[in-house]
Amino acid sequence: MSRVVRRKHVLKEMMDDNLDLPEERQQIVRVVCSRGNNLHEVEAPEPTSENFLVSMPTKFRxxxxxxxxxxLLVNPIDEGSKVRAEICKILTQEHVKEFTKAGVWPKRFTNKRPCDNDDGIDSNACAQQDGANGDDDLMVPNLNRPQIYEDSDETEESDHDI
Incomplete structure (x- = not known):
């Protein structure tokens, strides 16, 4: 099977998901950071548990x-000490709505942004950090490019002085 066809099938499988509830061993986790080599550090829904690594299966790579x-929805791996689970599903907003209605959504993940957790940062600081409405992620400037600010008043005055 070619790469394009495989990618098409994987994306179709993700989009045509039937929104099944998690099984008894599956766990809902949130990605903290990427560790490279298809490993991701995640936080569990229990606040007392420590972060652990999950692996991405070959079909998603x-x-x-x-x-x-x-x-993410992950399946635990019994033989793993560092890598303790494998990703089985990447959750979308539809999953969140269905899991919340069913009552299986963890309370720790009810807030979308990581700064809304109980780490000492108040919600007003997050709102100021994210902008006026907080939901408009498309309007975030690209910080990898130099920001050029033009002041039109100064250029008009310099043209008149010449």
């Missing part, structure tokens, strides 16, 4: 990307 703050 180079087809689906996971970033910090994404929510």
């Amino acid at each position: 180079k087809n689906v990307w996971v970033k910090r703050g994404d929510l």
